Amino acid sequence: MLVQLWMAQDFIEHRQNMIMEDTGDEYVDELCQRSLLQCLGSNGRNGQSVYTMRNVIHDMAVLVAGEECHAVTLGRSHRVPEHILHASLLCNESSSGPLTGDTKKAVLEPFFNAKGLRSLVLVGDSINWFKQVPRRLYDLCHLYTMDLSNTHLHELPNSIDKLVCLRYLALNNTKIKFLPGSICELHYLQTLGLRNCYALQELPKKMRKLENLRHLDLSFDKEVACLISSMPSRIGRLTSIQTLSRFVVGKKKGCGIGELKDLIHLIGDLCISNLHNVCSQEEVIKANLQEKQCLDSLELQWGNQNLPINEDADKEVLKHLQPHCNVKQLKIKGYRATEFPDWITSPSSSNIVIMKLSNCKKCQSLPPLGQLPLLKELLIEGMDGVVYVDNEFCGYGANKGFPSLEKICFKSMKSLRAWTGVREGELSSLCQLIIKDCFCLVELPSRLPALVELEIESSYHPNEPKTLLSLLHRFTSLNSLIIAAFPTNDLHFQLQDHPTIECIEIRDCEELISLPDNWLPAHLTSLAIKRCPKLTCLPEHMPALQVLKIEECEHIIPPPRNGLPHSLNVIIINRCPLFQAHVDAYLNAGISIYINGQPVHANLEAEQWRTANDGRISSGFLQWQPPPSG
Secondary structure, eight states: OHHHHHHHTTOSOOOTTOOHHHHHHHHHHHHHHTTSSEEEEEOTTTOOEEEEOOHHHHHHHHHHHGGGEEEEETTSOOOOOTTOSEEEEEOOHHHHOOOOHHHHHHTTGGGGGOTTOOEEEEEOSOBTTOOSOOGGGGGOTTOSEEEOTTBOOOBOOGGGGGOTTOOEEEOTTOOOOBOOGGGGGOTTOOEEEOTTOTTOOBOOTTGGGOTTOOEEEOOOSSOOOOOOOSOOTTGGGOTTOOEEOEEEOOSSTTOSGGGGTTOTTOOEEEEEEOGGGOOOHHHHHHHOGGGOTTEEEEEEEOOOTTSOOOHHHHHHHHHTOOOOTTOOEEEEESOOSSSOOGGGGSGGGTTOOEEEEEOOTTOOSOOOGGGOTTOOEEEEEOOTTOOEEOGGGGOOSTTOSOTTOOEEEEESOTTOOEEOOOOTTTTTTOOEEEEESOTTOOBOOSOOTTOOEEEEESOOOSSOTTTTGGGGGGOTTOOEEEEESOOSSOOOSOOTTOSSOOEEEEEOOTTOOOOOTTOSOTTOOEEEEESOTTOOOOOSOOTTOOEEEEESOTTOOOOOGGGSOTTOOEEEEESOHHHHHTGGGGTTTTOEEEETTEEEEOOHHHHHHHHHTTTTGGGSOOOOOOOOOO
């Protein structure tokens, strides 16, 4: 985003044989090398890098910019110089208090006198008061950049075309349903941000006129259906486009998947949806995904599962959607044939790190994904036809056995009965296994030597709900265990003798009444219990416990003070009224206590621990360690 903002203001030098985005990335790298910017890592939601600037550098930049740049905080009186070029409005309504109707109308008024304004950015997470664009905003005809993200904007007026110089328009996280056709008259527009516009139903029909468009972001952070039914006609004419995060295949002429043919500069993520609308094999071949070498992530989605299934057609479509070997993340959703094409596990897919196969309900077996040498994370979901996972899953040949796989999740596999056939040396890096909504599953591999975390949720056989839990003794490296949505009122299975489990989380067990004494491992250091409404008491005999977290357990009563283990350092309580009512008994026990996120009492060492682990304690999988002495 930073580079795109610079591009909009002509801050990036045009270099021969080099695209502006790459030049901009070099600028960012140089600023980081000179410590003018600091990279904080990537945003977990969208993978974009996050940068910050030290206060002293920021103050110097403000001084150098003089009155060309102006930042205004919502709710504070301010004067905006008429000759400013770049303005931002900091919209933290929680700190400024609620806005009245008159105040809302007047918020942007001071900016309207800055006739030479080139950029206007609203900054805030949820700008609820901004629901309509003031008419006078369109008098700022020299605007190059306008960011109205995170507002409650439902529509843009047709007069948007008055902003003839506009190059960057961000409407991310808004309520917008339609864009006016006049937006297609913004011939200089380079970036159109529509990320997380979940209500968006249609794109303007003449978007092909935006010949300078380079970035069209239609991505979603949430797994929800896209309401757009088709791309506009002839979008393939936008040959400068680099970011096209979503392509919705339409049925009409000029809206098909073949429009991707000439979009050879695509980078980053691409989701192709409504693949059931593909009209011919020739159209798929024309899309030529194998030549799009700058794509990092590819998602392929088939839509309406109620339509008549042409298995051969789906098979041919997927066969010709093989991506370039540089793709690192592959998702296939709603595929309706019984088997996958060979390219899924061929050497051309050897760079794939993350793979998700979802709702491919006709598939009866899993491809030999163990042959992918760099695969680290795998999700298998909603594949109703799969009954057994055997040794073929791990593959054959030199790269068999998932040499790099660290995390695997089986979810909503309603027919899956057994996962077996793991041979010695296979799955040697697997440290996290998640099983959700697999009601028939009764058998797991006996060899998972590196498994550290196991989560079992709603995966209990109706005739013998404890079957999976009875297999825990096989996993001799297991450190953390999550048990969720267990259907009965007790958890009487052997756990106390497990040699390595130190962290346990029990959640969403609506029938659970009690936890038996002497049931937990003696070396347990962390226990989290969440949303167990019938549970009334905690088990005794937890001599090594350091962290206890109780959340939304309305009937649970705390043990007496002398019943607490001496090792306990932290108690975290969220929305547990009975527990909270008795918490005074622990105030002088040297324990840090937090109720609904607020500290009630903290000893110094435990407070230092909490500060160091802030944001991670919600998992319940942390060990408290006192800071080193001296």
